[in-house]
Amino acid sequence: MAALRASRFGRWMLWSPRLASTHDLVTQNFAKLPVGVVCVADVQFKGRGRSKNVWESPPGCLMFSFTSQMEDARKLPLMQYVVCLAMTEAIKELCCAKGLSELDVKIKWPNDLYLKGLKVGGILCTSSYQPKVYNICTGIGLNVDNEEPTTCLNAALKEMNANLPTLKREDILASFFNKFEVLFEIFTNEGFQALEEQYYNSWLHSGQKVVVQDGPEAQHADSVVTIQGLTPAGYLYAIGEDGKSYELHPDGNRVSAKEDGNLLHESNSAHPAAPPTALRSALLKITKQPQ
Numbered sequence: 437m438a439a440l441r442a443s444r445f446g447r448w449m450l451w452s453p454r455l456a457s458t459h460d461l462v463t464q465n466f467a468k469l470p471v472g473v474v475c476v477a478d479v480q481f482k483g484r485g486r487s488k489n490v491w492e493s494p495p496g497c498l499m500f501s502f503t504s505q506m507e508d509a510r511k512l513p514l515m516q517y518v519v520c521l522a523m524t525e526a527i528k529e530l531c532c533a534k535g536l537s538e539l540d541v542k543i544k545w546p547n548d549l550y551l552k553g554l555k556v557g558g559i560l561c562t563s564s565y566q567p568k569v570y571n572i573c574t575g576i577g578l579n580v581d582n583e584e585p586t587t588c589l590n591a592a593l594k595e596m597n598a599n600l601p602t603l604k605r606e607d608i609l610a611s612f613f614n615k616f617e618v619l620f621e622i623f624t625n626e627g628f629q630a631l632e633e634q635y636y637n638s639w640l641h642s643g644q645k646v647v648v649q650d651g652p653e654a655q656h657a658d659s660v661v662t663i664q665g666l667t668p669a670g671y672l673y674a675i676g677e678d679g680k681s682y683e684l685h686p687d688g689n690r691v692s693a694k695e696d697g698n699l700l701h702e703s704n705s706a707h708p709a710a711p712p713t714a715l716r717s718a719l720l721k722i723t724k725q726p727q
């Protein structure tokens with residue numbers, strides 16, 4: 437609490453050593469909870485991930501869900517990006533404040549956090565509509581201390597300097613809300629555009645080439661597309677080698693896409709080209725990254 441500067445988020449906390457899911461608890465009791473309340477569990481026995489996945493929730497993982505509200509439906513899908521950005525920035529700021537080496541945690545679109553090519557965190561945003569306002573529950577799972585089965589924040593820190601202290605879950609939580617509150621204010625007042633550059637600096641995808649399967653399942657052909665940024669609706673905006681523009685939509689392992697054959701955009705600029713307004717529909721599937 438001493439490290440918490442935020443005034444709206446994280447000031448009220450529900451904590452449990454063992455809970456089914458912080459996300460279920462918050463969504464099922466949203467109306468009874470003040471906005472900005474956070475629920476933290478040390479262990480979850482029914483942790484939820486996206487697309488009906490299970491979120492393994494052992495001790496050593498920072499697991500929390502918190503409430504927020506938003507009126508503008510068009511901004512809703514972008515909220516998860518603000519949360520991802522807040523967490524990457526929070527980790528950076530905390531490492532800096534504690535004199536630790538910087539952890540290069542990056543955003544893997546749409547809502548994963550990656551460190552050294554491995555997933556260390558995931559974000560789940562769900563919402564429900566009540567007259568005039570969307571109630572948003574945001575759940576975050578971040579592997580702080582479990583070196584198995586992949587890696588965690590503190591393993592990476594120890595690798596860089598075994599003599600320095602490591603990160604504590606409560607410090608990350610406070611740092612997250614300090615960042616989130618500021619970014620959420622900008623997002624609400626000015627829109628995601630005001631955060632876009634910062635977001636692209638924190639994600640893994642600028643200029644990244646991916647192979648997509650173009651066309652219907654039976655007759656699909658591989659195409660290589662280069663990711664440029666986000667479309668205004670928050671989907672991935674990519675350009676094919678033939679100059680076609682694509683909008684990639686996640687849907688489990690599938691993405692649907694819209695294409696436009698009219699415009700050619702430069703893919704090697706630091707700032708992504710603005711996506712074209714007219715896009716034609718097609719169905720695509722991301723298969724692998726080209727060598």
Ligand SMILES: O=C(O)CCCC[C@@H]1SC[C@@H]2NC(=O)N[C@@H]21
Pocket residue numbers: 456457458459460480482483484485486487489491498499500501547548557558559560575576577578
């Ligand atoms: O990567 C994902 O699929 C998202 C994972 C989100 C996990 C967190 S842990 C805290 C909160 N409670 C849950 O049951 N899920 C989220």
